[in-house]
Amino acid sequence: MKKSKSKKTSYRILKIIWFMFGVLIVLWTVFWYIKSITIQDLAVIATIALFASGIYMLSIYLSITILFIAIKWAVKKIRK
Numbered sequence: 001m002k003k004s005k006s007k008k009t010s011y012r013i014l015k016i017i018w019f020m021f022g023v024l025i026v027l028w029t030v031f032w033y034i035k036s037i038t039i040q041d042l043a044v045i046a047t048i049a050l051f052a053s054g055i056y057m058l059s060i061y062l063s064i065t066i067l068f069i070a071i072k073w074a075v076k077k078i079r080k
Contacts, residue, residue, distance in 0.1 A: 018065075025061050029054030 032051035
């Protein structure tokens with residue numbers, strides 16, 4: 001019983017960390033999007049590159065999350 005409880009606790013901690021990682025990626029992307037709109041000098045190329053990297057990280061994050069949810073759903077369906 002004790003192992004199950006610690007496993008659930010560590011799973012919750014991992015879920016919270018994964019969620020916070022997603023929030024940080026979204027904040028990064030929004031920050032560089034706003035920055036790219038408001039800047040009017042030569043740093044626009046670097047700003048757009050950082051914004052594009054945020055979009056790339058966000059797409060990878062969402063892909064991994066959707067894949068994990070799909071696998072979890074499939075395992076539940078197979079076990080029933």
